[in-house]
Amino acid sequence: MEHKDIPDIVVGRLPLYLRTLQHMAQDGRLLTSSQELGERLGISAAQIRKDLSQFGEFGKQGTGYQIEFLIKKLREILHINQEWDLVVVGAGDIGSAVVRYRGFANRGFRVAMVFDSDPDKIGSQVGDFTVQDGSYMVEAIRAARVKVAMLAVPAAQAQEVANRLIEAGICAILNYAPISLNVPPGVFVQYIDPAIHLQRMTYYLV
Amino acid sequence: MEHKDIPDIVVGRLPLYLRTLQHMAQDGRLLTSSQELGERLGISAAQIRKDLSQFGEFGKQGTGYQIEFLIKKLREILHINQEWDLVVVGAGDIGSAVVRYRGFANRGFRVAMVFDSDPDKIGSQVGDFTVQDGSYMVEAIRAARVKVAMLAVPAAQAQEVANRLIEAGICAILNYAPISLNVPPGVFVQYIDPAIHLQRMTYYLV
Numbered sequence: 001m002e003h004k005d006i007p008d009i010v011v012g013r014l015p016l017y018l019r020t021l022q023h024m025a026q027d028g029r030l031l032t033s034s035q036e037l038g039e040r041l042g043i044s045a046a047q048i049r050k051d052l053s054q055f056g057e058f059g060k061q062g063t064g065y066q067i068e069f070l071i072k073k074l075r076e077i078l079h080i081n082q083e084w085d086l087v088v089v090g091a092g093d094i095g096s097a098v099v100r101y102r103g104f105a106n107r108g109f110r111v112a113m114v115f116d117s118d119p120d121k122i123g124s125q126v127g128d129f130t131v132q133d134g135s136y137m138v139e140a141i142r143a144a145r146v147k148v149a150m151l152a153v154p155a156a157q158a159q160e161v162a163n164r165l166i167e168a169g170i171c172a173i174l175n176y177a178p179i180s181l182n183v184p185p186g187v188f189v190q191y192i193d194p195a196i197h198l199q200r201m202t203y204y205l206v
Numbered sequence: 207m208e209h210k211d212i213p214d215i216v217v218g219r220l221p222l223y224l225r226t227l228q229h230m231a232q233d234g235r236l237l238t239s240s241q242e243l244g245e246r247l248g249i250s251a252a253q254i255r256k257d258l259s260q261f262g263e264f265g266k267q268g269t270g271y272q273i274e275f276l277i278k279k280l281r282e283i284l285h286i287n288q289e290w291d292l293v294v295v296g297a298g299d300i301g302s303a304v305v306r307y308r309g310f311a312n313r314g315f316r317v318a319m320v321f322d323s324d325p326d327k328i329g330s331q332v333g334d335f336t337v338q339d340g341s342y343m344v345e346a347i348r349a350a351r352v353k354v355a356m357l358a359v360p361a362a363q364a365q366e367v368a369n370r371l372i373e374a375g376i377c378a379i380l381n382y383a384p385i386s387l388n389v390p391p392g393v394f395v396q397y398i399d400p401a402i403h404l405q406r407m408t409y410y411l412v
Binding site: 179 | 225378402
């Protein structure tokens, strides 16, 4: 099933639904409703029903959604019914925190390799990983067929490193460097820049 | 000037425009156009013109935008023509990386205090800061009149800590815990959860 017509803003809400459902499942819950999901997420129940209905019939009028079933379906839709290997580039503060981050478990991802170009960092240990020499990054990523990268290098190096990642076959980059990347069609980029998020909130503060 | 009618999605793009303009200014540039901004950001020139026109007349047909002037205006609009103190709660891997993060400089924020509840962390040094005892957080935040917090505690504690932050007068929370927070009206929350961003991309991957 292809979903090419579905707006990215709808796609962007699916992981939030999934995360909330997984929290409910951890609490031993079996059923939920669009009302409850909406209250937890600050999204209207109607919006949630509309979003989910674009992908199929997941709930029943009156009984709501079976949590485990909806989790399974959302994992399929988001292609995380498999586990994706991640390459982390940059073993500074942020890269190291990402490598040690425990929040990927059961969410479709596992760190597979870590690179840096700093001779002081190459060979050092970060969590369960030995930092590898960035010079061999393209070959290593290609050989392991890794498709997803997290980029945690300084802004001045980010575009050049991104180019090499794409050359290596990476098609999804989560970019922690505070700079917009130019990437060819078919390569996806998401950004994590705390200042951007903070500025979006201070707009509303007096 | 109040902008209550402007959609949050438009507000969310302003920090991206500002970041790109600041990069241009660092490169010594004086003028830009909606076309160039659009190419750098993957947003249409028409969208950028439309977004900016909601806040005033910032460019001239034919000559484009004066970069420094537009930076100044965007900083005013986003209320970062002042510098906001930040409280960081949680001095684990992510909280520590945030405290040491150099990306806030010139973007409207500076870390002012760091708290943790772990006796092993209280009193330890993270970057230029001594980790303070979380038990005194509410009083300290109130006394310093800090309004913006970054929450980097485990998911299980996040809601309770958020409640205390709000009690202390915090009205904007950047939440690194992988959980949706319930907050009263007038309190703003943004989320940083790498798995959410990654899942939004794997949707598009085969």
